[in-house]
Amino acid sequence: MERMRAAVLIEPRRFEIREVPVPAIGPRDALVRVSRTGICGTDIHIWNGHYAADRLPLVPGHEFCGTVAAVGDAVRHLAPGTRCVADINIGCGTCFWCRRNEILNCPEMAQVGIGRDGAFAEYVALPARLVISLPDTLPDAVAALTEPVACVVRAADKAGIRPGQSVVVLGAGPIGNLHVQMLRLAGAAPILVADLSEDRCRMALEAGADAAISDPAALAAEVGRLTGGRGADVVIESVGSERLYAQAFDLIRKGGHVAFFGLTGPEASVPVGILRTILEETSLKGSVAGMGEDMHTALTLLAHGRFRTEAFTRAEFPLEAITQAFETLASRPEDLKTQIRIGRDPAVA
Numbered sequence: 001m002e003r004m005r006a007a008v009l010i011e012p013r014r015f016e017i018r019e020v021p022v023p024a025i026g027p028r029d030a031l032v033r034v035s036r037t038g039i040c041g042t043d044i045h046i047w048n049g050h051y052a053a054d055r056l057p058l059v060p061g062h063e064f065c066g067t068v069a070a071v072g073d074a075v076r077h078l079a080p081g082t083r084c085v086a087d088i089n090i091g092c093g094t095c096f097w098c099r100r101n102e103i104l105n106c107p108e109m110a111q112v113g114i115g116r117d118g119a120f121a122e123y124v125a126l127p128a129r130l131v132i133s134l135p136d137t138l139p140d141a142v143a144a145l146t147e148p149v150a151c152v153v154r155a156a157d158k159a160g161i162r163p164g165q166s167v168v169v170l171g172a173g174p175i176g177n178l179h180v181q182m183l184r185l186a187g188a189a190p191i192l193v194a195d196l197s198e199d200r201c202r203m204a205l206e207a208g209a210d211a212a213i214s215d216p217a218a219l220a221a222e223v224g225r226l227t228g229g230r231g232a233d234v235v236i237e238s239v240g241s242e243r244l245y246a247q248a249f250d251l252i253r254k255g256g257h258v259a260f261f262g263l264t265g266p267e268a269s270v271p272v273g274i275l276r277t278i279l280e281e282t283s284l285k286g287s288v289a290g291m292g293e294d295m296h297t298a299l300t301l302l303a304h305g306r307f308r309t310e311a312f313t314r315a316e317f318p319l320e321a322i323t324q325a326f327e328t329l330a331s332r333p334e335d336l337k338t339q340i341r342i343g344r345d346p347a348v349a
């Protein structure tokens with residue numbers, strides 16, 4: 001049996017680089033040789049033991065780019081050698097929810113790198129129908145951003161963003177920054193961002209926000225100033241704070257919308273005024289991950305240079321240094337993404 005290097009999370013905060021068997025593939029699967037994999041907030045939660053702790057030992061990693069190494073006997077549409085990314089959300093493909101592209105509601109749902117072994121490894125296996133081939137012109141480091149970009153594509157869609165809508169993004173972390181860029185593409189105006197970090201506020205302005213506020217006490221007044229005193233059409237919570245979710249309802253206009261995006265613990269909740277919701281026709285909706293067509297839309301936008309990716313692609317570590325990559329993330333706020341380089345460097349090969 002062939003073997004590969006993989007970063008196995010044995011217990012919270014403890015990766016081991018191990019030689020493990022290359023994953024076996026079934027007749028409808030593909031084996032992808034990974035070139036690089038981004039670290040996302042979910043990986044940090046898994047690393048800390050706050051999420052999927054019952055799945056350890058696990059090879060995390062779901063924001064990957066690579067090359068098809070092999071396909072199962074029944075796969076006709078995909079050939080080895082194809083550069084690719086992949087939709088990590090595995091549904092049954094036929095149920096009510098899968099047909100509606102609500103794959104996380106599928107009773108058979110599993111996610112690569114979260115519920116089963118992922119791409120902090122030389123190879124990852126998944127259904128071939130989820131593999132998406134890449135244009136030659138798209139560098140691996142940018143292609144590996146397809147999954148996080150798909151999350152903001154879906155969020156803008158679920159929130160029904162239209163040209164000329166005023167939007168407040170709470171949180172200008174990596175995903176908040178991508179929300180801002182997506183909102184620009186969707187025509188939102190003005191776009192106001194709130195983050196406690198001055199650095200993140202500055203980066204949000206560079207990404208296309210019209211205003212960025214680091215002083216929480218000044219936020220409500222600034223939203224009022226930019227929206228003719230009405231409040232925002234849409235507020236996107238992209239931090240995961242119960243308190244900010246509650247505040248979001250104070251920042252929307254009558255008839256406005258709160259987009260639920262930042263992840264909280266399972267018990268977190270927010271009081272919603274029933275009569276206000278009815279009389280003002282306010283609304284709320286969640287959005288989770290990026291899947292199916294969201295991935296293709298994200299890839300198209302990246303391939304056509306619609307996202308500024310420099311702050312997402314400059315920090316990289318080899319697989320052997322994955323622990324260092326995780327441990328130093330928080331001290332590098334200017335790097336919006338850290339990628340683990342796994343395939344051999346083309347210059348060296």
Ligand SMILES: NC(=O)c1ccc[n+]([C@@H]2O[C@H](COP(=O)([O-])OP(=O)(O)OC[C@H]3O[C@@H](n4cnc5c(N)ncnc54)[C@H](O)[C@@H]3O)[C@@H](O)[C@H]2O)c1
Nearest residue numbers: 041171173174175176195196238239240261262263288289
């Ligand atoms: N729903 C989805 O599909 C989906 C997908 C990806 C990520 N997420 C979630 O979205 C959130 C954002 O992701 P991320 O990777 O950018 O997270 P992150 O934790 O890296 O960044 C959060 C940002 O919020 C800022 N912040 C913290 N407290 C704040 C406050 N009180 N007011 C304003 N800003 C504050 C921080 O300074 C930081 O810049 C996370 O909760 C993540 O789990 C959801």
Ligand SMILES: [Zn+2]
Nearest residue numbers: 040041042063
């Ligand atoms: Zn992710």
Ligand SMILES: [Zn+2]
Nearest residue numbers: 092095098106
């Ligand atoms: Zn299904």
